[in-house]
Amino acid sequence: MTGYDQYAAAVRQLSARIREGERGAAAEAERRRDLHTGVTRLGQRLAAQEQRLGQLGAAAGVSPATDPAPGSGVEAGAGAAVGSGVDGDPAVVLAEAARLVDEVDRLGQQAEALAQRPALLPTWSPTARAVAVYVGCAAVGVLAMLVLLVANGIGVVDGVTLGALTCAGLPLISFVAGWLILGRWGRPALADTDPPRYAPLGFVICALLVPLAYCVTLLLFRLVR
Template sequence: MAGYDEYAAAVRQLSARIREGERGAVAEAERRRTLHAGVTQLGQRLAAQEQRLAQLAATAGLPAVPDPAPGPGSAPGVGTAPGSAPGSAVPPGSAVSPGSATGTGAVAGTGVAGGSGVDGDPAVVLAEAGRLVDEVDRLGQQAEALAQRPALLPTWSPTARAVAVYVGCAAVGALVMLLLVVANGIGVVDGITLGALTCAGLPLISFVAGWLILGRWGRPALATTDPPRYAPLGFFICAVAVPLAYCVTLLVFRLVR
C-alpha cells in the first residue's frame, strides 16, 4: 500500500497547488481590474484638466496648451486607441499587465516610471501618478484664483484701486502743471495756455489716463466683463486735484516772494 499512499499524497499536493493557483489567478485578476480602473480614472481627470486649461487660455486670450510630445519611455499610441478613455493607455476590456501598467506614468504625463526613483510595481507607479495629478489640480486652482485678480494692486478693493489710480494720474498732471507754471514764469508759455491746460486740459488728460489704466491693468485675466472704473469719481478727483494744486502753487509763490 506504500505506492497508494504516495499516489494519494501526490494527488493532495497537486490539488493544493491547483487551489493555490486559482486563488492567485483570482487575486491577479482583481489587481488588474483595480489598476485598469485607476488608469481610466486618471485619464478622465487628465482630460478634464486639459479641457479646463483650454477654457482658461481662451478666456485669458492666451495660446492653447499644445499636446505633450510622447516621451522616450511612453508607449506608442498612448491615449490614441479607438474607444479608450481619454488619456488612458489601456483600451477598455483589456487586462492591465505589469508591463503595460508601468506605462501609466507616461499616461499621467509624469514619466514617473523612468526617472523619479519609483520602482516597477504598477500599483506604486499608479499611486505616484495619482499624487502628481492631485498636485496639478491644486496648482491649477491656485493659478485660477490668481487669475481672478487684476495685475494692478491685486489685493485692493475695486474702489480703493480706482481712487489710487486717479489720484496718481492727478498727481502726474499736477507735476506737469508745475512745469507749465515755471515755463510761464520765463515766458515760454503764455497765461491763456496755462489757464486752459490747468482748468481743463490736464484734468481731462489725467482722467482719461486713469480710466485707460484701470481698463488695461485693473481687469483680471479671467474677467468676462469690464471692471468698474468709477468714471464720475475719477473725473471729480482729477477736476479738483489739478486746479487745487495750481492754486496752492500760486499761494506758495506769493508767500515766497
Template sequence: MSGFDEYAALIRELSTRQRGGERAIAAEAERRRGLQSGVDTLGQRLAAQGAHLDRLGEAVGVPMGSVPDAPPPAGPAPGAGPGAVPGPPASAGPGPGTGPATAVGPGPGGGPVTGVGPGPGDGGIGGGAAAPGRPGVGAYPGDPAAELATAGRLADEADRHGQETEALARRPALLPTWSAPARAVAVYVGCALVGSLFMLVALVGSPLPVSGLDLVAALSCAGVPLMSFVAGQFVLARWGRPVLADAESPPGRYVPLGFVICALVSPSLFCLYLLLFRLLR
C-alpha cells in the same frame, strides 16, 4: 498505506492546489481591474487638466497649439529595426548573468557550432524597465502599480501648479493685494498729482503775469483733469484688471469716482499754486 489511501491523498492535494490556483487567478483578475480603474481615472484627470490648460492659454493669449512639443526621448540608433532595443556599449564587457549560448546547427565539418548569443542580461526585451526613461530619471519601474502611483503623484503636482497659476491669473498686475476701490482711488489720485505737476510747469514757464493767466487757468481747470481721468481709465483697464476675470466681475474702473477725484484734485492744486505765487510775489 494502501493504494486507495494514497489515491485519496493525491486527490486532496490536487484539490488544494486547484483551489489555490483559483484564488491566485481571482486575485490577479482583481488586481487588473484595479489597475484598469486607476488608469481610467487618471485618463479623466489628464483630460480635465488639458482642458484647463487650454482655457488658461486662451485667457493669456497663448493657445496650447502654439506651444512647442517636448523633444522625443532617446531611441534606438538610426537603421535599427522596429524591435531593436539599445544594448550596452561596445567596450562594455559581459555583465552578471551573461554567458555564451550554444547555437545548435551543422558546422562546416558537420559538427555543432558554438557561438555567443544573447543571454539573460544581454539587453534583450525586458518590459517597461528595460526601456530608457526621461532624461535624468532613468529607466521606468517595471511594476504597473508603481508606474500608476508615480503618474498619480505627477498629476497631483500638476493640479497644484495649475491652481497656483489660476490664483495668480485672477489677481491684477497693479497693486494685487489691494481692493478694487482702493486701487482705483490710488490710480486716479496719482494721475491727478502727475497732472498737477504739468500745471505747475505751465504756470512757472508762462510769460503772462500771475493776474492774467486766463489761458493757463482754463487749461488747468478743464484740460488737465480730463487728461488725468483718461490716463487713470487707461491704467486701470490695462493693469488693474486680472487676466482671468469673470463675466460677472466689475471692470474695476469706477468712472464716477475717478471723474470726481480728477475734477477736484487738479483745480484745487492749481488754486493752491496761484495762492503760493501771490504770497511769494
C-alpha cells in the same frame, strides 16, 4: 498505504494546488483591473486639466501648443508599467502618478485664483485701486501743470492757455488716463465683465486735485515773493 490511498492523496494535493493557483490568478486579475481603472481615472483627470488649462490660456491670450490627445500618453505609459512591472511595482508607479496629478490640481487652483486677480494692485479692493490710479494720474497732471506754470513764467505759454489747461484740459486728460488704465490693467484675466472704474469718483478726484494744486502753487509763489 495502498496504491489507491497514494493516488487519492496525490489527487487531493493536486486539487488543492489548482485551487490555490486559481485564487492567486483571480487576485492578480483583480489587482490588474484595479490598476487599469486607476490609470483610466488618471487619464480622465489629466484630460480635464488640459481642457481647463486651454481655457486659462485662451483667457490670458496664450495659444496652446499642439499635443497628443488628452490623457493618451499617460494612459499608455501607465498601462505599460502596470502590464510589465519592469520599472517597479505598478501600484507604486500608479500612486506616484496620482500624487503628481494631485499636485497639478493644486497648482492649477492657485493659477486660477491668481487669474481672478487684476495685474494692477492685485491685493487691493476695487475702490482703493481706483482711488490710487486716479490720484496717480492727477499727480502726473499736477507735474504737467507745474511745467506749464514755468513755461508761462518765461513767456512760452500765455495765461489763457495755462488757465484752460489747468482748470479743464489736464483734469480731463488725467481722468481719461485713469479710466483707461483701470480698464486695461484693472481687469482680471478670467473676468467676464468690465471691472468697476468708478468714473464719478475719478472725475471728482482729477477735477479737484489739479486746480487745487495750481491754486496752492500760486499761493506759495506769492508768499515766497
